[in-house]
Amino acid sequence: MKKASRFEKVAARCWNVLNEGKPFTPVFIIGLFLLYHAGEWSQLSFWQDGGMAFLWTLPLLALYFTYDFPLHLRTFLWIPFAAAYWLWGGSYLFGLFGLAIGLYFFFTVIFWGTIYYHLRIGTTLWNFTRFWKLVLKNSDSTSGNAQEQIPKFLTLLVVIESAFRLQEIGHQAAGSLVYLYFAATVALFSYLVHRLLFTWKPxxxxxxxxxxxxxxxxxxxxxxxxxxxxxxxxxxxARSPFLDWLKENGTEFRNMETVYPARTVVCFSSMFTGTYPRYHGIKSNMVYKHGINTESIFDCLRAIGKKGIMLAVAHLVDAFGDDVYTYTAVTKNDVVDTKIINRAKQIVEEEDPDLLIVQLISTDQTGHSRGVFYDEYLEKIAEADALVADFYEWLKARGELEDAAFIVCADHGQSDGIGGHGHLDEGERFVPFIVHGPMIEKGVKVDSWQSLVSVAPTIAYLMGAPYPKEARGPVLTDAIAPSTLQTGEKTNGRADSYYRHSGA
Incomplete structure (x- = not known):
């Protein structure tokens, strides 16, 4: 499988500017304002008045960049819109509102949901017939969250356009303080809403x-x-015979919770540092400063002369740098996971890492492009199950599993909409997590609450490495056989064969 090219890495970062909700909002507003006034670009006064209008809108732009409005908090965004409409009037802006909503749905449904996914992963060109429903239901903290983005950009349009018109007629000085008071009021309102009602963080x-x-x-x-x-x-x-077998012959953690926000780069960063976003510094898929701020499991393994490799998509390089071996995500969705597993086998043969982490992406991409509550999503889970089984049996045939732990999990779940994840909607918070190996308890079901920040400490414990310095998660000792827990001695059991025991 091809590595992600330099161009793909840059393109992935550029795409995240439009994909992530926080940077999308100001980019969309500025671009729309310029488009709406395209006929005035030749006039110096437009740039002077438009620049001043932007400055008076900047506090509100910064506020909406700072605050997500997760799940039911999105409803409260209509209150600032109603206030702005009442303060400055908005009936003359219906044409601008229509243009904004039309361009928004063109970007999300046609460009993103249809053209982009068709070119990148081979989704049908008829995907728009389903994608519009997903955009309307989506709770994810991306630009495709219509219930959050629409009231945000309508409010900002009232503010920037009214400020521009007042500037044009020379009345801006008298009204400038009103914009500051409005932004301050919305800031206080947003703080109280989040403080009193945002109660579902893990x-x-x-x-x-x-x-x-x-x-x-x-x-x-x-x-x-x-x-x-x-x-x-x-x-x-879903049909998942191998994972069912793995649960029965290993330890399953039934209440393993992801971190907030449940974005891929955030979750991987927390899993492999053992700590939370405010410590490792990765707070969304849009990474402004490359590299985590803390030690990772890869650093800890290097300290004892061992090597870890993560085989993953390009944007995880932004967190883990050279510890990531990339693969191109510009691949048909029906073959990408097969190519990833083949690449993982090649890495084992050529480099024999002590820790190998493999990210399969087809299930996630299907959730984003086609939705979670459709048969296609179940089919992708079944496909992933078969590929994990193939990788397991290949490792076993080489003798790699006799002294090894084998872990299967997810970084986050997905909810309704565009495979939504980020705001911890239903279906996002708790993830499958299974551990298997000769030193692991068989047939154990752990129902107590656990967190993915336990991943790095558990791997370090198993491999005799120091814990990452900022690691908070406890070792998942419920999975470790009592005979090995304290003394470090392995059990005498060998890695079982899934096919021998399942009859597959």
Whole structure:
């Protein structure tokens, strides 16, 4: 499989400017304002008056860049719009409103949901017939969240256009303070809404990882497959014989929660540093400063002379740098995961890493492009299951699993809409998480609450590495066989064969 090219890495970063909700809002507003007044560009006064209007709108732009309005909080965004409409009037802006809404749905439904996905992953050119429904239902913190983006940009249009018109007629000085008072009021309103009503963030561990290290390594190697965007509830109804077998012959954590915001780069950063976004510094897929701020599991393995590799999409380079071996995401969705598994086998053969993390993306891409509650999504879970089984059996045939832990999980779930994740809607928070290996308990179901920040400490514990310095998550000791938990001695069991036991 091809590596992600330099162009693809740059393109992925540029796309995130339009894909992520926070940068999209100001870009869309400025672009729309310029388009609406395209006939005035030749006039110097337009740039002078438009520049001043932008300055008076800037506080509100900054505020809406700062605050997401997750889930039901989106409803409150219509209150600032109603206030702005009442203060400055808006009946003369109906044409601008219509242009804005039309361009918004052209961008999300036609350009993004149809043309972009067709060129990148081969989605049908008829995808717009479904995608518009997903945009209207989407709760994700992206530009495709219509219920959040529409009231935001309508409010901003009232503000910037009224400021521009007052500037044109020379009355801006008298009304300038009104814009500042309005922005300050909306800021206080937003703070109170989030403070009083934003109550569903996951709880966090306040102390550093407390577990004493094992006496000696329990696992020679760790192999981990992350099925990106796998909805735990949909997995339960999909055909997944290998993962069912893995649950029965390993340890399943039934209440494993992701982090907030549940975005791919954020979740991977938390999993492999063992800590939260405010410490590792990655707070969305849009990474403004490359590189995590803390130690990762890769750093900890290097400290003891071991090597870890993550096989993943291009934008995870922004967090983990050279520890990521990229693959191109510009691949047909029906073959991309097969190519990823083949590339993972090649890495094992050529580099023999002590830790290999493999990100499968087809399930996530299907959720984003076609929705979670359709048969296509279940089919992709079944496909991922078969590919994980193939990788497991290939590793076993090489003898790689005799002293190794094998982990399968998701980084986040997905909800209704454009495979929504980020705001922790239903279906996003809790993820499948299964651990298997000769040092792992068989047939154990752990129902207590756990967090993905336990991933890095658990891998470090298994491999005899120090914990990442900022790691908060406790080691998942419920999965480790008692005979190995304290002494570091492995059990005598060998890696079982899925096909032998399942009859597949």
């Amino acid at each position: 709880k966090e561990y306040e102390t550093y990882t407390q577990n004493a290290p094992a006496d000696k390594p329990l696992a020679k190697k760790v192999y981990m497959v992350v099925i990106d965007g796998c909805n735990k509830d949909r997995l339960e109804v």
